Each structure stands twice: as C-alpha cells, then as structure tokens.
Amino acid sequence: MAKKITIEPVTRVEGHGKVTIHMDDKHNVTQARLHIVEFRGFERFVQGRPYWEMPVLVQRLCGICPVSHHLAAAKAVDVIVGAGTGEGLTPTGEKMRRLMHYGQIFQSHALHFFHLVSPDLLLGADADPAIRNVIGVALNFKDLAVQGVMMRKFGQEVILATAGKKIHGTGAIPGGINKNLSAEERDSFLKGADPLNVDKMIAWAQGAVDLFKDYHSKNSEIIDNFSVFPSNHLSLVRKDGAMDLYHGVLRAVDADGKKILNDVDCQDYLKYIGEEVRSWSYMKFPYLKELGKEKGWYTVGPLARLNTADFIPTPLAQKEFEIYKAYTKGKPNNMSMHMHWARLIELLHAGEMIKELVNDPDIMGDNLVTKGTKGREGVGLIEAPRGTLFHHYKINDNDQVVMANLIVSTTNNNEPMNKAVNFVAGKLFTGQSKITEGMMNRVEMAIRAYDPCLSCATHAIGKMPLEVSLVDTNENIIDRMSR
Amino acid sequence: MSELTFFIDNKECKAKKGQTITEAARDNGVYIPTLCDYPGIRPAGTCRICTVKVNGRNMAGCTTPVEEGMIVENKTAELEDMRKAIIEMLFVEGNHMCPTCEKSGNCDLQALGYRYTMMVPRFPYLWPSREIDASMPKIVIDKNRCIQCLRCVRGITTADGKHIFGTLHRGDKTRISADPELVAAMTDEQAQKAMDICPVGAILKREVGFKVPMGKRKYDSAPIGSDIEK
Numbered sequence A: 001m002a003k004k005i006t007i008e009p010v011t012r013v014e015g016h017g018k019v020t021i022h023m024d025d026k027h028n029v030t031q032a033r034l035h036i037v038e039f040r041g042f043e044r045f046v047q048g049r050p051y052w053e054m055p056v057l058v059q060r061l062c063g064i065c066p067v068s069h070h071l072a073a074a075k076a077v078d079v080i081v082g083a084g085t086g087e088g089l090t091p092t093g094e095k096m097r098r099l100m101h102y103g104q105i106f107q108s109h110a111l112h113f114f115h116l117v118s119p120d121l122l123l124g125a126d127a128d129p130a131i132r133n134v135i136g137v138a139l140n141f142k143d144l145a146v147q148g149v150m151m152r153k154f155g156q157e158v159i160l161a162t163a164g165k166k167i168h169g170t171g172a173i174p175g176g177i178n179k180n181l182s183a184e185e186r187d188s189f190l191k192g193a194d195p196l197n198v199d200k201m202i203a204w205a206q207g208a209v210d211l212f213k214d215y216h217s218k219n220s221e222i223i224d225n226f227s228v229f230p231s232n233h234l235s236l237v238r239k240d241g242a243m244d245l246y247h248g249v250l251r252a253v254d255a256d257g258k259k260i261l262n263d264v265d266c267q268d269y270l271k272y273i274g275e276e277v278r279s280w281s282y283m284k285f286p287y288l289k290e291l292g293k294e295k296g297w298y299t300v301g302p303l304a305r306l307n308t309a310d311f312i313p314t315p316l317a318q319k320e321f322e323i324y325k326a327y328t329k330g331k332p333n334n335m336s337m338h339m340h341w342a343r344l345i346e347l348l349h350a351g352e353m354i355k356e357l358v359n360d361p362d363i364m365g366d367n368l369v370t371k372g373t374k375g376r377e378g379v380g381l382i383e384a385p386r387g388t389l390f391h392h393y394k395i396n397d398n399d400q401v402v403m404a405n406l407i408v409s410t411t412n413n414n415e416p417m418n419k420a421v422n423f424v425a426g427k428l429f430t431g432q433s434k435i436t437e438g439m440m441n442r443v444e445m446a447i448r449a450y451d452p453c454l455s456c457a458t459h460a461i462g463k464m465p466l467e468v469s470l471v472d473t474n475e476n477i478i479d480r481m482s483r
Numbered sequence B: 001m002s003e004l005t006f007f008i009d010n011k012e013c014k015a016k017k018g019q020t021i022t023e024a025a026r027d028n029g030v031y032i033p034t035l036c037d038y039p040g041i042r043p044a045g046t047c048r049i050c051t052v053k054v055n056g057r058n059m060a061g062c063t064t065p066v067e068e069g070m071i072v073e074n075k076t077a078e079l080e081d082m083r084k085a086i087i088e089m090l091f092v093e094g095n096h097m098c099p100t101c102e103k104s105g106n107c108d109l110q111a112l113g114y115r116y117t118m119m120v121p122r123f124p125y126l127w128p129s130r131e132i133d134a135s136m137p138k139i140v141i142d143k144n145r146c147i148q149c150l151r152c153v154r155g156i157t158t159a160d161g162k163h164i165f166g167t168l169h170r171g172d173k174t175r176i177s178a179d180p181e182l183v184a185a186m187t188d189e190q191a192q193k194a195m196d197i198c199p200v201g202a203i204l205k206r207e208v209g210f211k212v213p214m215g216k217r218k219y220d221s222a223p224i225g226s227d228i229e230k
C-alpha cells in the first residue's frame, strides 16, 4: 500500500516546516515536499501606511534577519525619494548601511554555523538528539561554542552602533542613515578588549573556514554526495563581477556556469523573475522567466553567490574563494552541503569588510541624507544572509503604500530545498518502512543547508519536537513516532 | 505676588496664586502625571490622568487652582492604580503599535506605560477601524493613535489666532479633524509644532520618519517625570 511519511516540525531551522514523503506500494519514494506556512499577509498589512515607515515597519516580519528587511525596504524607499538606486547616497549614508549589513551577515552566519550546523558536523548525524545540539557542542567543544557566542555578539554590536538597536533598529531612513559612527564606537570595534575586536573576529572566522576544510578533507564522501543536483544560481554582484552583498546588478548562471542574466538593473527584476503558486504550499516558487516555470528555478544564498561572483574583494576571503573554486575546477558548485563552506568564506569576508568600513574616515562624516526628485515606485534588493531579498513598493499621491511585493530569500530557495529533500529522501527512504533518528535528521540537514528562515528560532536549543507519521494512500496513519 | 502654602502627600509646598495643582507640584519637585496638559496652553482636563485627591475628593490637578492649606494626595496606591487603568484604557481604545511608530521614544503615552509598568491591559482591546488622513501637504493624521487629548486643538493656531484643528462627532466617536484651508496653508514650523505638541504619534510631519536615532529620543535615557522629581 502506498504510504506518506510526514516529518514535522523540522527542527533547527529558523521556524516551522513540515516534510511529507510519498511512497508507492513498493516503498519507492515518489515525491517529497517541504510545506511552508509563510507571511504574505505583510504585503496587505502595509497598505495605506506612509512610505517612510517601510524600513521600520516591514522588518517586523522577521526577528532573525530584520536588518536585511530594514535595508531592502530603505533601498526601495531611496528610489521613491529620488536618492538613487543604491549609489546615490552620501558616502557616510552608504557606508553606515553597509556596515550594518556586514554586521548582520557576520552575526547570522556565525549563529548558523556554530549553533545550528556544528552539532551535525562535530557530533554526527546519528548522535542522540539530546546531545546533537548547541548544548552538546558547548559541553564537548567549549572553545568553539564560546567563539560562536562572541562572534554573534560582535556582529550585534555592529548592528547596535549603526541601527540603534540590536534587533529592529531604525538607522536606515529614506535617502540615508540617521547617525554616523562615533569615535568611541569605531575604537571599540578596532581595539575592543579581547576577543571583541575585529582582528580577533577575522582570525576566528578564518579558523571556522579551516575547521570546515579539515572536516571536509576527512568526510568528503558524505559532504560531496549528501545532496547534489544541477541548479541555476542567482545573486547580486558588483558591476565588475565582485561579490557585493549590499548592492549590485542581478546575475544568474546555470549549472555549468553559463550566464542567464547579467548586468540586470534591480529596478527591472519583474521583467526577468516570475512567481508561481502551487496548491500545496503557501510559499510561492520564483523562476527565471527566460527559462520558464519548469526549468527556471534557481538557488540563492552563499552557494549561489560564490557561483555568480568572479572574485571577492577582500584578500583573505579571496584566497579561500580560490581554493573553493579550484575544488570544482572553476565550475558552479551544486553540492548542497558546500553551502556551509561558502557561508564561512562569506563570514570571513564580512569580518574583513567590517574592518575596512570601520577604518574608513567617511563613516564618521556628518552628511547623512540625500534626496532628489520624488517618484511613485521603488525596488530594493539586498543579499541577505540567506540570499537575495526583493522589496518593491508603489505609493499613491498621498505617499501611502498601495502595493508591496516581497520575495524573501527562503522563497527564492523554495524549489532547491524541495529538490534537496527529494534527493535525500530518495536515497534514504527507498525500500524502507521504518524511520530512524538518523534518517529524519538527514532530511533536516538537507533543508538546514539553506538556512531557511521559516518564522522563528524557538527550536535552536535542544528539544527537537519531531513527529513522524506514516500515512497510507487513504490518509490513514499506520505508524507514528515522536520525541 | 502672594504665596500659598499647601501639602502634597504631607510635603509642604509653595504655590503662586492662580497656579494649578500640577503646575505648582512641578515647581516643588513633585511629579503628577499629565497627558492632555501642555505648558503654555489652557488646561482642558480631558484625560484625567492627573487626578489627585483634594480634601478627600477626586479632582483633575491640571484644572484645579491651589488654595491656601490644601491637602493633596498624589502617590497613593489607589490613585496610581487608577492612573494605570487610564493608560491601559487609552492603549486598548486605539491602535497603538509602538514598535513601528515614529513617536516611539518621544511618546508621552508610551513613556507613561513604561513608568507605570503596564504589562497586559486589564481591558480587552477594541481594535477600532480608523483612517489615516494623508491628504494634507505638511502633515499626516493617523487617527488610530489619537487619544483625543485636544492639545492640537488648543495649541495650534494660525498667526491670526485661528484654530487649525477641531473635533468632529461626540463621545467615543470624537475624531480630530483639520480645517482644510488652514491646514493646507500650514508652514513647516507649524507642522513641526503640531507633531511636537501631539503626545502620541497621531500627528506626523510628512517624510521625516525616524530621523532621530534611538538613544537620542526624549525618554530613552530617563523615564517621564524624572526631570521634575528631585
């Protein structure tokens, strides 16, 4: 009899998800799906509000990466106030925002690696869930756990200094920023007491990259083959092809590295990207129009960014980029678990960027805001920790928002996450009728590689409330396991 | 000018003749919370948060003149709880979303909520459906946040003394409105004054959201009233 296996809620991803694995009578996996309850309500909720509230209002849809929403909305609103499309701000305005963003990337990537991923790598996918969590890491690898906590703290201090608050700040305003960096703030980042200074942070980020490479060299069989499938990749890149997480033009490459999109102005995203609705998920499926719904899906995030960028404009990260690229002989990397490697190279890059920005005299300037000819529409894109984030607003003559469209990173990664679940489920569940702890966690690991931000982070520590149901074609539950 | 002696919670205080209880209290370093009261404009006694007991009777401190020998009770448990109840009522009666409000940190209502450690209001939220009037050239009125204190009605006038703001309807249907011609002719200074006089985020100057960073706002470093208390 055909069966459906349901895994819910997925743990140690940011929020809730549910996986169903459909099996035919012979226990072959026919399809695996990741269902996500999403927050499209926000797009309706902001209608009628004045446009200048958007950066502060829309970030409230997320407690995990609010800075990314704050900045994407601010960039969209910049266009409305005629402050340019990412390049027209004053040097202080732009650099403060960049600093805020790299602070966010730094803390988010550190959190993801040390708290969410390292338990799988350091303790093993088959370890007891009571141990395989951040507490288990803290008990067995104390130094690493401390690094994770302190790196996150450092990133949050950068956010505090630029946004006014560690979570849900108000720093980015239409056309610029509401404060500069004070001399004390600058000095605290450059010369803060050990370990909270940027040099130590960069050293630790380098250490994290090395840790991954070491793990990889001993476990390449698992890491390289865990989940591999050809994908298109999309991200912003600087006009010269450099990695730029704050601003750039859209570039998409296919699984072989051929450019599908190049030099696309963010304001024109709708010409190139469509969104498909499928009945079984609240989350839409974006695709590249040029390739159509079937073939146009793409990956965003660290893996994609290292596939689209030609180089990384900071020395240590560039060195690691070269090693990383050499592993796939310069071709796009389609191995899901290499997302972690890519993320750590970005962590290193973010640390280097923070140092560069904090040392830049412009960051202490007084010219904070710029404005120009007002428009009625604006698009803001940013490379959030989890991938490309789109904000698009239209306003009426009274400055009230009449249309908002948000495509968040996790939505962009919807199809690749489903592909990853299919890949892993196909390998693990075929011919099986019982589920083990290790099998369940491997499905989760495939999803977790994308660092999906599903709604909240309440499962980061320990508990892992996991329920597995075996359901036949008539929706009868024939077996259930929960912990 | 003759000086009056009176007592607030047994503290001997001095007042000038004609001073209200809240005014005189301020001069004597005693904080009586106010919302609708604003320096320089005629008191109206609309919010009742300044209620004190005078010779055993509840009176609005902002409209009651001091008399010689008056015995005023201010910080009693009963009065403080009643004030907290008023703050809670104001919160549930409108739609106050502090996290995304431009006035957060500069808002008197929010500051009172903090001072009185309001956690969960004892009254059910009403979630009223109210409009945002964004049709005026200099300001936006978000009626979701209006607490009907009438500070704007009393305090914002044209150079020749005409009132720019007024009220429509009565009772719990009372809504602030603006004279279309006068509001259209408002200067930037008047718009700023209107935004400053509004104790909450109901009157907003157009296109200036969040210019003052966190940490630099009125109540970021010290609670409301602490400038008065010595």
Ligand code: SF4
Residues within 6 Å of the ligand: B145, B146, B147, B148, B149, B150, B151, B152, B153, B176, B197, B198, B199, B200, B202, B203
């Ligand atoms: S708009 Fe502001 S000042 Fe005017 S009555 Fe309402 S709350 Fe008071």
